[in-house]
Amino acid sequence: MTLARADRPQRSPAASRATATATAADAGDARRRRLRGRLTSWAFVAPLIVYLAAFYLYPLYRNLDLSLHHYTVRSFVDGDAPFSGLDNFRQVLDDPTFWPALRNTMVFTLVSIALQYGAGLGLAVFFNRRFRLSGLLRALFLIPWLLPLIVSSSTWAWMLNSESGVVNYGLHLIGVAPVDWLTSPGWALNSVILANIWIGIPFNLVILHSGLQNIPGELYEAAALDGAGAWQQFRRITFPLLRPVSAIVLLLGFVYTLKVFDLIWIMTKGGPGDSSNTLATWSYRLGFGSLLPQFGPGAAVGNILILIALVFGLLYIRVQRRQEA
Amino acid sequence: MTTPARRSTGTTVIGLVLTALMLFPVYWMLNVSLTPQQDMRRTPPDLFPLHPTFAGYQAVLQDQLPYLLTSLLIGLGTVALTLLISAPAGYALAKLRPRGGGALSIVLLVAQMIPGIVMAMGFYGIFLDLGLMNTWWGLIVADSTIAVPFGVMIFIAFMSGIPDELTAAAKVDGAGTFRTFWSVILPVSRNALVTVSLFGFLWAWSDFVFANTLDSGGDWRPITLGIYRYIGNNNQEWNAIMATAVVASVPAALLLVLAQRYVAAGVTAGAVKD
Numbered sequence: 001m002t003l004a005r006a007d008r009p010q011r012s013p014a015a016s017r018a019t020a021t022a023t024a025a026d027a028g029d030a031r032r033r034r035l036r037g038r039l040t041s042w043a044f045v046a047p048l049i050v051y052l053a054a055f056y057l058y059p060l061y062r063n064l065d066l067s068l069h070h071y072t073v074r075s076f077v078d079g080d081a082p083f084s085g086l087d088n089f090r091q092v093l094d095d096p097t098f099w100p101a102l103r104n105t106m107v108f109t110l111v112s113i114a115l116q117y118g119a120g121l122g123l124a125v126f127f128n129r130r131f132r133l134s135g136l137l138r139a140l141f142l143i144p145w146l147l148p149l150i151v152s153s154s155t156w157a158w159m160l161n162s163e164s165g166v167v168n169y170g171l172h173l174i175g176v177a178p179v180d181w182l183t184s185p186g187w188a189l190n191s192v193i194l195a196n197i198w199i200g201i202p203f204n205l206v207i208l209h210s211g212l213q214n215i216p217g218e219l220y221e222a223a224a225l226d227g228a229g230a231w232q233q234f235r236r237i238t239f240p241l242l243r244p245v246s247a248i249v250l251l252l253g254f255v256y257t258l259k260v261f262d263l264i265w266i267m268t269k270g271g272p273g274d275s276s277n278t279l280a281t282w283s284y285r286l287g288f289g290s291l292l293p294q295f296g297p298g299a300a301v302g303n304i305l306i307l308i309a310l311v312f313g314l315l316y317i318r319v320q321r322r323q324e325a
Numbered sequence: 326m327t328t329p330a331r332r333s334t335g336t337t338v339i340g341l342v343l344t345a346l347m348l349f350p351v352y353w354m355l356n357v358s359l360t361p362q363q364d365m366r367r368t369p370p371d372l373f374p375l376h377p378t379f380a381g382y383q384a385v386l387q388d389q390l391p392y393l394l395t396s397l398l399i400g401l402g403t404v405a406l407t408l409l410i411s412a413p414a415g416y417a418l419a420k421l422r423p424r425g426g427g428a429l430s431i432v433l434l435v436a437q438m439i440p441g442i443v444m445a446m447g448f449y450g451i452f453l454d455l456g457l458m459n460t461w462w463g464l465i466v467a468d469s470t471i472a473v474p475f476g477v478m479i480f481i482a483f484m485s486g487i488p489d490e491l492t493a494a495a496k497v498d499g500a501g502t503f504r505t506f507w508s509v510i511l512p513v514s515r516n517a518l519v520t521v522s523l524f525g526f527l528w529a530w531s532d533f534v535f536a537n538t539l540d541s542g543g544d545w546r547p548i549t550l551g552i553y554r555y556i557g558n559n560n561q562e563w564n565a566i567m568a569t570a571v572v573a574s575v576p577a578a579l580l581l582v583l584a585q586r587y588v589a590a591g592v593t594a595g596a597v598k599d
Contacts, residue, residue, distance in 0.1 A: 041421030059447025259440035
């Protein structure tokens, strides 16, 4: 059986030698015990396996199936949609919305994570200093991340309201003309990025802060003795030593930001027009946004999104594994 | 030269200013929720609730109570299902080390990266087939998919740290694997149980995409849809909308007050091991 082969790397050489020298009766007994142990451990994992198969694998399979058939509302219910191969994907790629949506997705994701990371890093360095109330203030910084997305999205929507929003009032105070944050095609994407950065800063702050605390204080003391200023210390010590944590935050941030849907949908629904439409909102708009749902193309866009997420997700796993090794 | 004490006070002041800036939207939500409807579109807007009204909160009590209760039910159900699946699996993967455990961990990592809309679309077809559409228990199943992979990974990370002597002692006392799990492992894993429960609840409570896709026509709809319906009706009563938002934020606030260290642990555990 293959069981023994898979087990081998986990057993220390000493243990294998001990097994080898044991008497035949002991070996049989041990094998039986090991088999029982294996069965028990599988009994503990089995619910998870069944769960993953039923509630992850099967929905994903359904989604793939949707994207490979020509579905209408009727055939969706009856389940007799004709197989259409890659037609849905071709249709989506030829759609005039595809490139703007891909571009918006990339702009939304990259600008969001770059600014979240910058702000998070600055704040993490700041909170790494010892001062009164720092623990409490750091805890308060978590609030935007914990609020339900519909709460933060609708609050931002009202703050950015063209006529009565407090942001335009603030601009008015410093003599800037009001901006149609959510209703003009030129600003809608920037506005949802702004709100998304606000939500993402706490995540970056917490992880980078815990990374900073793993940098030994003696390094800074030594650098200070050598006459390095605060900027030098940041550039020569903090930033290089934080690189592994930064890689993880940025990659994970990328994967998480790629799939942001609630925020954009609640604030602009991807509009006006397609100006803040990303792959996520476009997919939902195709599938559920109108009275004439296009499930096939919607699912196709979703699968393209998964593909992009997987590439960066696997990159993340590789980086994380290499750091553990 | 400034004394360290004075420098620390200066830093605290900067910290307070930064926090105030960051939390301005939260303050604004509170402020608008207390603003009388007729002052809503005034320029300049009232920066402070000088004439506070609780009309918005009265509207919440009138319109949103069923939604809030549904969200509570769905949140608790999601926590129960998540713990039921993830705690035993975490124990097995951390301590019993079944074959293929490593591959399973990678599957869990990847599972967390799948966009919610894709899952929602997949569930949509399945729920139609099974007649689960617009049911609260269907939504519990869908919401639990957000928390289960996270839960298993938290339990693996935590339970790997439990010394083997503890389980060995239980075995000497004649306890089977299940007994050991139930009376030794689970009690010492309290922190992990709390962390997973808190996040499971919060995510289910906050879920919008599954609710909007799978439960938009049901009698039992969660609070996120309650708010969305308020906005979607082109209802201009922003004090009621913001009052609902404030009430919907209560679990997040409680979580922060009661369990702050678990929250930070949960954020970090999702990204960096140890």
